[in-house]
Amino acid sequence: MKKVPTLDIRRYDTDREAFVAELGAAYREFGFCCISGHGITAQLIDGAYDAFQRFFALPTETKMKYHIPGSGGARGYTPFKIETAKDSRYPDLKEFWHIGREIDRNSSFAEVMPPNIWPAEAPGFREFGYELFESLDLLGNRVLRALALHIGLPETWFDDKIDQGNSILRPIHYPPIQAENIPNVRAGAHEDINFITLLVGASAEGLEVLTREGEWLPITTEGDAIVVNIGDMLQRLTNHVYPSTTHRVVNPQNANARKPRYSVPYFLHPNPDVMLDPLPQCISADNPCRYDTPISSHEYLMQRLREIKLI
Incomplete structure (x- = not known):
């Protein structure tokens, strides 16, 4: 059976050429790869999960204090059954929180990147949450450097295109499945919107990816590995050389369906003004340009948030 590979990112410093080739091949095939050797400590990951779980255990009325209607859930709390996978009949069975990048409030992006809000009732939430945000941001930058080299771009090509990115750390709580007659999917089949997504320490099985064979x-x-997948913005920028693969979260077919599931994806976004026009390095006779309408990453994000019913 096919398997999404696990690659040790320390090889980027010790065995760069082979690592870049293997990473690029994994993404061309699956749109997914598992990354180990990243150096993000278990203490940070466990501390963040603990703080997030304490927040989700709070009474609904407490959590709703941090829900900002009309904001598309950009920051703070989003309650159950709001987000709906594109074209899905059923809303997702999850509640979540959004932590965004701390930027200078005089920045030209401040209008589209609101300040964070933090729950006073969950000790450690802010400290662990933002440290995890920054750690995954740095790791994502390293992955993008390898992906740039694989398609013939300079190593640092992405650096100044993501340093003010509208990225999001999203702690998610999927509640235990109680009823027998609900849809079998906690999060409907979807693709991610952003450049790349880094998923740290999913606490239960359920994540599935759709292969080319359907x-x-x-x-x-295994071990400390973090799942990293391509999003639609990078698929568009690379003219589908790096595919954004459909994935979903299903209910486990065992006792784990009766347990809550927590996961913490980090959605790495480009800066809001980055244009997502296909790169010349990714256009060829075999892979002609698939897009002829220019669009910025912010316009693209707004379009997609409407589709998934967040705005």
Whole structure:
């Protein structure tokens, strides 16, 4: 059976050429790869999960204090059954929180990147949450450097295009499944919107990726591995050389369906003014340009948030 590979990112410094080739091949095939050796400590990951779980355990009326209607859930709390996968009949069975990048409030991007809000009732939430945000941001930058080299771009090509990115850390709580007659999917089949997504320490099985052959492939990580996948913005920029692969979260077919599931994806976004026009390095006779309408990453994000019913 096919398997999404796990690659040790320390090889980027010790065995760069082979690592870049293997990473690029994994993304061309699956749009997904598991990354180990990243140096993000178990203490940070466990501390963040603990703080997030304490927040989700709070009474609904407390959590709703941090829900900002009309904001598309850009910051703070989004309650159950709001987000709906594109074209899905059913809303997702999850509640979540959004932590964004701390930027200078005089920045030209301040209008589209609101300040963070923090729950006073969950000790450690801010400290662990923002440290995890920054750690995953740095790791994502390293992955993008390798992906740039793989398609013939300078190593640092992405650096100044993501340093003010409208990126999001999203702690998610999927509640235990109680009823027997609800849809079998906690999060409907979808693709991510952004450049790349880094998923740290999913606490239960359930993540599945759709292969080219049309089969659902479960992804389970080993050790410290973080799942990193391509989003639609990078797919568009690379003219589908790096595919944004459909994935979903299904209910486990065992006792774990009766347990809550927590996961913490980090959605790495480009700066709001980055244009997502296909790169010349990714256009060829075999892969002609698929897009002829220019669009900025912010316009693209707004379009997609409407589709998934967040705005």
